[in-house]
Amino acid sequence: MILIDGKKQSAELREELKQEVEGLKQKHNKVPGLTVILIGDLAPSQIYVRNKEKSAKQVGLKSEVIKYPDTVDEKTVLNKIEELNKDETVSGILVQLPLPKHINKQHVIETISPHKDVDGLHPMNVGNLSSGYQGSIPCTPLGCYYLLKKIEPNLTGKKAVMIGRSNLNGKAMAQLLLQEDCTVTITHSKTKDLQHECSEADVIVAAVGIPELIKGDWVKKDAIVIDVGINKTENGIVGDVNFEEVSKVAKALTPVPGGVGPMTIACLLKNTIECFKRSLIN
Numbered sequence: 001m002i003l004i005d006g007k008k009q010s011a012e013l014r015e016e017l018k019q020e021v022e023g024l025k026q027k028h029n030k031v032p033g034l035t036v037i038l039i040g041d042l043a044p045s046q047i048y049v050r051n052k053e054k055s056a057k058q059v060g061l062k063s064e065v066i067k068y069p070d071t072v073d074e075k076t077v078l079n080k081i082e083e084l085n086k087d088e089t090v091s092g093i094l095v096q097l098p099l100p101k102h103i104n105k106q107h108v109i110e111t112i113s114p115h116k117d118v119d120g121l122h123p124m125n126v127g128n129l130s131s132g133y134q135g136s137i138p139c140t141p142l143g144c145y146y147l148l149k150k151i152e153p154n155l156t157g158k159k160a161v162m163i164g165r166s167n168l169n170g171k172a173m174a175q176l177l178l179q180e181d182c183t184v185t186i187t188h189s190k191t192k193d194l195q196h197e198c199s200e201a202d203v204i205v206a207a208v209g210i211p212e213l214i215k216g217d218w219v220k221k222d223a224i225v226i227d228v229g230i231n232k233t234e235n236g237i238v239g240d241v242n243f244e245e246v247s248k249v250a251k252a253l254t255p256v257p258g259g260v261g262p263m264t265i266a267c268l269l270k271n272t273i274e275c276f277k278r279s280l281i282n
């Protein structure tokens with residue numbers, strides 16, 4: 001079984017990006033900038049944002065975090081986003097999710113300029129992805145895609161089963177798999193026989209947030225399994241896949257932690273650099 005090393009691949013990608021930023025700096029005398037907005041004090045969000053800031057600085061990006069208490073009103077956040085949209089030193093804007101209940105996610109996402117939307121969540125970028133046009137692609141699915149292509153460069157005709165249908169993961173990943181000419185099934189909590197769907201898959205991408213849901217006897221021999229889940233349990237952090245069982249049948253599997261997670265941040269940096277490069281052309 002191939003243990004897919006997300007840490008190593010993320011480090012390789014970040015090294016490439018660092019070189020690229022150095023080249024852009026030489027050529028244009030400026031560097032891409034990433035601004036993250038963090039609202040409230042949820043512990044996981046704080047950790048994610050700190051890691052994003054640290055990684056951005058490591059590859060040479062200009063990195064800024066703007067923090068608001070969870071009592072901030074929506075208008076203040078939208079005004080700040082509009083200010084960042086106009087700021088030429090800001091190439092990418094990310095508002096960390098989840099948001100407090102009184103702030104409308106759709107208003108926030110639609111206010112971010114689609115040209116600075118490094119999360120790929122703006123409807124224009126969602127449309128671009130589903131049309132096969134250029135635009136930002138959500139970071140986690142993009143990371144899964146890189147890991148998958150490294151194991152299997154030719155995905156044509158493969159049966160891919162996506163577990164989960166969120167905007168951040170499932171729907172975007174399904175589009176990427178479709179572009180690779182996979183036959184894609186999107187499953188979710190109301191799917192009738194999930195085990196049966198999984199058992200026919202050449203590729204499984206699990207992003208449902210249910211600890212160790214995918215068992216060994218759900219997986220076809222030599223399938224490739226990508227585990228997006230990060231679930232806190234009494235036994236520590238586990239994925240959506242039962243690692244011990246599935247590692248006995250799969251051809252390749254991502255560990256949790258150390259699989260998809262590290263790739264997400266590297267892809268965020270990549271998206272920021274791509275936004276910067278497109279801003280030079282337009």
Ligand code: GUN
Pocket residue numbers: 094095096097098119139140168
């Ligand atoms: N919260 C958890 N994952 C993500 C992500 O990829 N983007 C944003 N904006 N918030 C998140």
